[in-house]
Amino acid sequence: MREYMRVAVAYWHTLCGTGGDSVRSRHQTFPWDTASELEHRNLARLDAAFEFASKLGASFYCFHDTDVVGDGSVFESSNASPR
Numbered sequence: 001m002r003e004y005m006r007v008a009v010a011y012w013h014t015l016c017g018t019g020g021d022s023v024r025s026r027h028q029t030f031p032w033d034t035a036s037e038l039e040h041r042n043l044a045r046l047d048a049a050f051e052f053a054s055k056l057g058a059s060f061y062c063f064h065d066t067d068v069v070g071d072g073s074v075f076e077s078s079n080a081s082p083r
Contacts, residue, residue, distance in 0.1 A: 009053045011063035015045050 019027030032044035053061055 006060055007056070007058045008060035008062045009049065009056065009058045011049055011061060014052065015049050 015030065017028070018025070030045070030048075032041050032048055035041040035044055049061070
């Protein structure tokens, strides 16, 4: 069954989303969001992701393209038309 039902940890949905809905804007808070520098927040989130996946025994992970971009400064250039 493991070959047919491959469990994956979704990086954004598990570790980045706030769990917000139309009634309340934020349901989840994470300890890695308290670091003052973006790089430290991202590295702490990444450590948490691997720890979470290994504790679950999940062999796979998935993420959106922009999950690994950072503060968004690269996003604009990554979507720019090729010259």
